[in-house]
Amino acid sequence: MRVVAAIIKNPGGKFLIGKRRSGPRKGRWEFPGGKVKPGEDERETLIRELMEELSLKVDIEEKLGEVNFSYPDLSITLIGYLCSTSSQPKLLKDHSSLAWVSLEEIDNYDLCEADRELLKLLKH
Numbered sequence: 001m002r003v004v005a006a007i008i009k010n011p012g013g014k015f016l017i018g019k020r021r022s023g024p025r026k027g028r029w030e031f032p033g034g035k036v037k038p039g040e041d042e043r044e045t046l047i048r049e050l051m052e053e054l055s056l057k058v059d060i061e062e063k064l065g066e067v068n069f070s071y072p073d074l075s076i077t078l079i080g081y082l083c084s085t086s087s088q089p090k091l092l093k094d095h096s097s098l099a100w101v102s103l104e105e106i107d108n109y110d111l112c113e114a115d116r117e118l119l120k121l122l123k124h
Contacts, residue, residue: 001076004046005033005115007122008058008083014102017109018095024073029109031118042079054089065121069114080118
């Protein structure tokens with residue numbers, strides 16, 4: 001399964017993460033995004049998912065990279081895109097809460113393993 005993730009940086013230099021509302025990784029933190037539908041462009045997926053889940057518009061800047069990760073229940077290729085925004089999310093659909101965090105603070109959050117692998121790419 002191909003999944004896109006937005007690594008969204010605000011003008012204050014902090015990154016947006018969301019706490020999963022349900023599913024096998026309920027209560028864990030992740031970069032927002034979603035599954036790429038057949039025939040859909042990764043960037044289109046990211047724009048669609050962020051509008052559906054957060055009612056948030058972003059500027060997609062560049063592809064950070066991809067990580068392959070196998071959870072007990074599924075295997076994913078997580079594709080990270082660096083994004084920027086000057087807006088605030090207006091909706092919480094798939095997350096119970098959101099946080100803007102610095103790279104120093106993010107290690108205090110229980111990130112999903114695949115997202116932690118993307119974080120390694122971001123920090124290097």
